[in-house]
Amino acid sequence: MSLSSVVIVGAGQAGFQVAASLRQGGFSGHISLINNEPGLPYQRPPLSKAYLLGKIATSNLAFRPEAFFDQQQIELLQDDAITIDRQNRHVVLASGKSLQYDHLVLATGAHNRPLSVPGDDLQGVFGIKTLADADALAPRVKDARNVVVIGSGFIGLEFAAVAAALGASVHVVDLGDRPMARAVSSDMAAVFRQTHESWGVQFHFHQGVTRLIGENGQITAIETTDGKVLPAELLVYGIGVIPNITIANEAGLAIENGIKVDANLLTSDPHISAIGDVACFPCIQNEGEHTRIESVPNAMEQARTLASRLLGNAKPFDAVPWFWTDQGNLKLQIAGLSTGYDSTVRLGSEATQQFSVLCFRKGQLVAVESCNRPGDHLAGKKILSRPPELTSAEASAPGFDLKIWELAHRP
Template sequence: MTLSSVVIVGAGQAGFQVAASLRQGGFAGRISLVGDEPGLPYQRPPLSKAYLLGKIKAENLVFRPAAFFDQQQIELIQDKAVIIDRQNQRVVLESEKALEYDHLVLATGAHNRPLSIPGEHLEGVFGIKTLADADALAPRAKNAKNVVVIGCGFIGLEFAAVAAAQGASVQVIDRGDRLMARAISPQMSELFLKAHESWGVKFHFSQAVDQIMGKDGKAVGVEKVNGDVIPADLVVYGIGVIPNITLATEAGLEIENGIKVDADLLTNDSHISAIGDVACFPCVHNHGEHTRIESVPNAMDQARAVSARLLGKAAPFVATPWFWTDQGNLKLQIVGLSTGYDSTVTLGSMESNQFSVLCFRRDHLVAVESCNRPGDHLAGKKLLSRPPELTQREAKEPDFDLKAWEVAHRS
């Protein structure tokens, strides 16, 4: 069936990429891109680092200038989608405007998991998700003396590095026993721990927060469950995200850790796709199990896959997942999923901050973590996207070079 109208709900990286890829691929029908934030669609990764440091201005965050949307005839709608009327194939907005669609793409993303503790709404307590969050946080981050970060995932540690660089005393609290525990190996955790400690950051592992203490409506400290109190004039939290599934749930779409989709990124309604942080898809890099991946590359890859399908070039989604985080002078790049790995091989030097960890599961390479070794990351992306497979025995050879091995074994 020839499509004449596509509605995209969510104007983040995934939603924008669908619209851009459709036009680039020659789609001539109507494209409506619905976002509930003011202004032009923008990139989020710099918000917790370069933007807070003033290295990037707001106008440099936008994907494309306003003229792009006019030239490409992409209708950019600043409104909130509140109802999916599947029977009549239309989306109703908060303004009561209705958008009819031949195909609907849900790119609704995720929102910060709340702290759900006393004091979380005090002045001086921030999550980082939107440009408005970063704009409110930036001036406080420059002047803060005592900063407490709750959660030591990517976002929390990126901000911890920023706050330390601006001269604040920074302490990080996390329920886990090491930093970025859900994402990286113990060896890479150790490297980043030593780096953050050298910047003056103090960590409290295997501990939880009982409450944020306030005075005159402002945060003044964080009390841990053991009763210890850490002074804080600024509290920033990053304890994970929750997929935005309300719209899909109320429409009767299947939900499983997000909006459940098939290998073509289609929901249980053949007229609706879901992509990005909200989509839970059968991942070939995780034994085909339904998996939800929170990353910009995944959002872009899925957007391109859906666009190709709508343009008549359908193919199952098999892109290799990859991630990155910048913390101080460290750039961590991860390719693959290390879930269930049982052994590792390390390359490079932890002392020089140029270090890679190869993760194996039953002697199959499943992930490559690289700190300040971009060549290993690029080689890992190529190796994990095709055979032949690297074995541990080969990786443990003296003077093994991942880049050279990948080049030598290209088919």
């Protein structure tokens, strides 16, 4: 397939990476990268932690300096894609400009699920998704004494750790029964809960929010579903995201928990691919079920796989999913998907906060969760990427070492 023009909608990690990988692979055609945020494309993970603490400057968030886009002849457009004309292969932008494409890449990402409770329009209520969100939040978190976090996923707990480190009284409210319930095993969640509590964070599980209470337009408290009133001059929510599918849906592309793609990341239109947080793909690690994964590594690997296909080297996307979160002095790295796990094996020492949880399903390894043990994480990724499979019986043997096992079983 000979291409002369590629249009990429979305300049987050996935969109930027596919543009960069195309040029790195020798693509000489025209590349348009559509960015619906001001400024240069930037990395988002530091926004909820290091950036709020002032440990990283705005200029250091950018993937590449402005000169990179000129040197690589990547047309960076500050605009928004509104309509796809599939028949004529054009994308119409908010500015009225129309871009012709031989191949279109949808890397539109996702947006925060809204809080949607009475009082959600009060001052002092924030989600964290964009640089603008973090810039508005940063000066407030430094002075806030009473902070409430809605949602105990990665974003919520990263922010809770920051607020606690800055001396605030922090309450975390969540409908689930433990921290990071959708992402990690109960074993790992228990340790993170205990550590957050040692920092002064108070958890309220099996609780929702009925309303936000304010005075003169500013939040002062929240009321939980059990009637408890928690003081809050600052509230941050992280209750999941919704994939940005509007443009794809209106163009008639197949939708299933995002934009549905095949193993080659192609949509139902052979001239359009989707990658990153918006793409729902057949995941080998989830028994082939269509799965949407929200992670920077997933976005980057999908972008590289897509660029390789557009350059003539097609292969199914089969990268092992992996994730990370930094919360205070805890660095959690996860390889694989623990969905449906039925047993675990622990390695290392929880007392020293250097340990791993190996998750098994039907006796076979499906995920490795490592807290402050990067060696186990790297070994876990390699083990999960190829046969033979590690069994729970082997991992339970006295003196078992994941890194040594991986080394001994390399092909």
